[in-house]
Amino acid sequence: MRLLKIVPDNTNIDFVRLRFWAFGLTTLLTLAAIALVPLKGLNFGVDFIGGITIEETFPTAPPPDKVRAVIDALHYGEANLQSIGDGKTVSIRLPKQEGGPGKTNEVVKGVEAALAKNFPGATFSRYATVDGKVSNELKFRGVLAVVLAVIGICLFAIFRFEWQFGVSTGVAIMHDVLMTVGFFALTRFEVDLNIVAAVLTIIGYSINDKIVIDDRIRENMRRYRKMDMREIINLSVNETLPRTVMTSLTILLALFSLLFLGGHVLRGFTAAMILGVFVGTYSSIYVSSSLLITLGLRAEPTPDKPSKPNAASGAERVGPGRG
Template sequence: MRLLKIIPDNTNIGFVRVRHIAFAITAFLTVAAVALVGIHGLNMGVDFVGGVSIEEKFPSEPHLDQVRSTVNHLGFGEAALQQLGDKTTVTVRLPVPESSDPAATNTMVEAVKAALKSKFGAEFTNYSTVSGKVSGELVQNGILAVLLAIVGIAIFSWFRYEWQFGISTAVAIIHDVLMTLGFFALTQLVFDLNIVAAVLTIIGYSINDKMVIDDRIRENMRKYRKMGMSELIDLSVNETLPRTVMTSLTIMLALASLLIFGGEVLRGFTAAMMLGIVVGTYSSIYVSSSLLITLGLKPGPREEKPNAASGAERVG
């Protein structure tokens, strides 16, 4: 078991003393993530933008301009293309046909299949369709789900601990979500309902990790009433550090297997989860815990010992 112990017991790392550096890095990365989303936007999947997504497997890596030109000449609208995996698999995204008749969609898919097979030797894999109305509802529901999760967890922390814990929890979770969005804006991986599920899972993991540290902080606040808040938080984080690191590494091993063997469908979900574990662990250790000091959290008042006079009164 000693060989498996990555973090030794009784560590004494000064996390709080570098909180200003951590806050600066966090602020910079958060602003960068928001800027990436604003400039590049997210590569929304069919779930959110609507349309018909047709997946084709080519014998070798195709020239996307030629594929786009071939599809556009079919007269179904402007095609959006994305290469997947080894770049021989291409997703062709087209607008939903004006006619609501499923036969119109089937006609579109068959025409694209025939054109790409004739010119490039591509093999059809699958296709999916989402209407514009449904995609709009999915966007609203996805945003609402994330916001409700953040607000609900912050309120829970507020009532369970102190208001400072609620605010620090909300800040940490918002940081984790924005980091994930910035990653998808940078990489332009498809952002679909699977990624929303990953974001909600990241929120759940982050709050679980943070609750462990918060519980230890509250326990130590009652146990060491004379200790300064900086020393108390460092003590609490160091005491929970082996659990935090080992949990994160265990999950990362499982996600790495899923990334390698899970196939293209789960690749975006797994990448989001791996990033979320890293930023969630970082925010729990360096951001939310140290933020409690900035928000003015103090240890509880010391219990007053009964003096001799009060003792005499009780005896009398």
């Protein structure tokens, strides 16, 4: 017995009515995200730029200028500082040092000793180092993985459904990816390999939701061939809405738990995933589905491509109102 039903099964929401507002909002947010990247830049981690990252935890949040002054006095190069969480943990990024692992250990111990001396109670958390050549290769492979994922998904949608589905899916996924990139440019969260994994996971979540809705649209196109395309899309989205909402809520419960309890190391990954759930759900309903109308998708069979016989093809149904 169901004790809680968040979304009724018989919803009749006219989603398509707001498609032009959604297209305008999507365009505005996409342009803003693209502009943020050159204006603010991405805070690439050691994975992508090479060098040494040292994390130090202090009893209380230290003054950044004082921490920078202590590190600059060691003459290891220009330091990039970033406060994490409540400010008590500071990430210190230093340029790659010549001299191999021995020099790296010397730098880490030097920074640790200097901070412990000037900030009693400060403790060393961890450090990471990546060679510049390796970091460039990781950056290339990370971008390539995202691009190939998007292309593969679009091709699947084209061959599985119609070309309109492939185009609308590609537009929606690129919207999701650009929103995530813009979010990291705005918040200055560190972009490392974990974030690439988050972006790929967001793509996977988004395409799962989109394919479910697209499949229902295609079923209803065969079932109600004389129904207006607006009504078919509204009907399909409403029929899949309970599944979409429940899936999103259960994922968000796990992600918010991870955000608050997973520690600062996973905070960027978790924040990206939370954003991806909201953005992916929005784009599935208001971008991908509604764009099918603009692309000219029709339920009626065309002369050069007759539809397959369907026992229910003669059925007609009055769908959601056009509003």
